[in-house]
Amino acid sequence: MTAQMIDGVKISTGLLGDIARDVDAFIALFGRPPGLAVVLVGDDPASSVYVRSKAQKTLDVGMRSFEHRLPATTSESALLSLISELNRMEEVDGILVQLPLPAQIDERRVLMAIDPEKDVDGFHPMNAGLLATGGEALMPCTPLGCMILARSVLGDLTGLEAVVVGRSNIVGKPMAQLLSMANATVTIAHSGTQNIAGTCRRADLLIVAVGHPEMVRGNWIKPGAVVIDVGINRLAAPELGPGKTRLVGDVTFQEAIKVVRAITPVPGGVGPMTITCLLQNTMLAAHRRSASGKQPEICFRQTLSHSHDAPFSLPS
Numbered sequence: 543m544t545a546q547m548i549d550g551v552k553i554s555t556g557l558l559g560d561i562a563r564d565v566d567a568f569i570a571l572f573g574r575p576p577g578l579a580v581v582l583v584g585d586d587p588a589s590s591v592y593v594r595s596k597a598q599k600t601l602d603v604g605m606r607s608f609e610h611r612l613p614a615t616t617s618e619s620a621l622l623s624l625i626s627e628l629n630r631m632e633e634v635d636g637i638l639v640q641l642p643l644p645a646q647i648d649e650r651r652v653l654m655a656i657d658p659e660k661d662v663d664g665f666h667p668m669n670a671g672l673l674a675t676g677g678e679a680l681m682p683c684t685p686l687g688c689m690i691l692a693r694s695v696l697g698d699l700t701g702l703e704a705v706v707v708g709r710s711n712i713v714g715k716p717m718a719q720l721l722s723m724a725n726a727t728v729t730i731a732h733s734g735t736q737n738i739a740g741t742c743r744r745a746d747l748l749i750v751a752v753g754h755p756e757m758v759r760g761n762w763i764k765p766g767a768v769v770i771d772v773g774i775n776r777l778a779a780p781e782l783g784p785g786k787t788r789l790v791g792d793v794t795f796q797e798a799i800k801v802v803r804a805i806t807p808v809p810g811g812v813g814p815m816t817i818t819c820l821l822q823n824t825m826l827a828a829h830r831r832s833a834s835g836k837q838p839e840i841c842f843r844q845t846l847s848h849s850h851d852a853p854f855s856l857p858s
């Protein structure tokens with residue numbers, strides 16, 4: 543059996559086209575584009591690259607981008623003031639504060655300061671709680687992207703054994719919630735799991751978000767499984783030349799590809815979908831804030847259909 547590569551670039555490019563059309567319709571209705579503000583504190587080079595890429599795609603779909611780059615020494619109160627200003631701005635529909643934040647800033651306080659209606663990362667406890675209890679949350683972008691990728695291969699997930707490796711608030715925990723809402727049987731594996739290889743081997747759908755390069759080996763994977771690799775790890779690659787690096791996932795790709803039905807590559811898998819879902823969330827937030835009663839032609843169709851109830855139903 544030849545394994546299928548799940549092409550996150552191709553799928554996200556298609557969805558970005560849908561979003562661009564939704565943006566045009568929004569502008570026609572309200573006379574302004576949806577706006578996304580991205581806040582970066584400090585000058586971590588990797589974070590800087592992501593922020594630039596987000597801003598570029600925001601502009602590509604026709605939205606307005608507000609970029610705020612603050613020095614690494616920024617105080618918590620200065621950051622909180624910026625957030626209240628962005629909360630008040632009519633033309634800002636979505637706010638993303640790039641994580642991690644420098645040590646002097648309390649991440650939880652910052653996330654709680656963002657207006658939940660503008661929380662396009664879905665990290666505010668209000669949105670986490672809405673997701674957990676079946677309300678109309680803004681949902682975290684990486685798990686949403688993973689759902690779309692998984693369903694692009696598997697369709698309906700009802701009855702499948704899904705194993706999520708990792709239990710972070712950002713990926714693992716909401717991922718498990720989305721999968722169970724989509725009627726999969728879900729196991730969360732983590733550093734305390736006794737037989738992690740055996741646990742992974744039960745999975746029809748294996749989603750790995752641990753941040754350990756190539757941790758999941760080929761023999762941890764059930765033959766014919768679908769694997770979504772959320773990890774993005776930069777490793778030194780002296781074989782490519784002095785000072786060169788390469789990206790690897792949390793799954794040993796060369797081993798996995800011999801076993802799986804389908805797998806996401808790194809790069810080109812989950813990463814691009816995360817940004818696409820961020821823009822879709824911005825579109826959704828803009829419609830909800832405009833109180834138009836008209837909702838976007840939502841582009842999570844593949845994620846939405848087959849789900850059992852409220853959390854995925856379109857807002858009315």
Ligand SMILES: Nc1nc(=O)c2c([nH]1)NC[C@@H]1CN(c3ccc(C(=O)N[C@@H](CCC(=O)O)C(=O)O)cc3)C=[N+]21
Nearest residue numbers: 592638639640641642663809810811812813814816817
């Ligand atoms: N509040 C907040 N929200 C985030 O969503 C958030 C964050 N903080 N902090 C950092 C992480 C990281 N992140 C990525 C998004 C896209 C790619 C991406 O598109 N990667 C490409 C290429 C990566 C490369 O070449 O370096 C790929 O996987 O194909 C990667 C990483 C969002 N994050």
Ligand SMILES: [Mg+2]
Nearest residue numbers: 810811812813
């Ligand atoms: Mg990727």
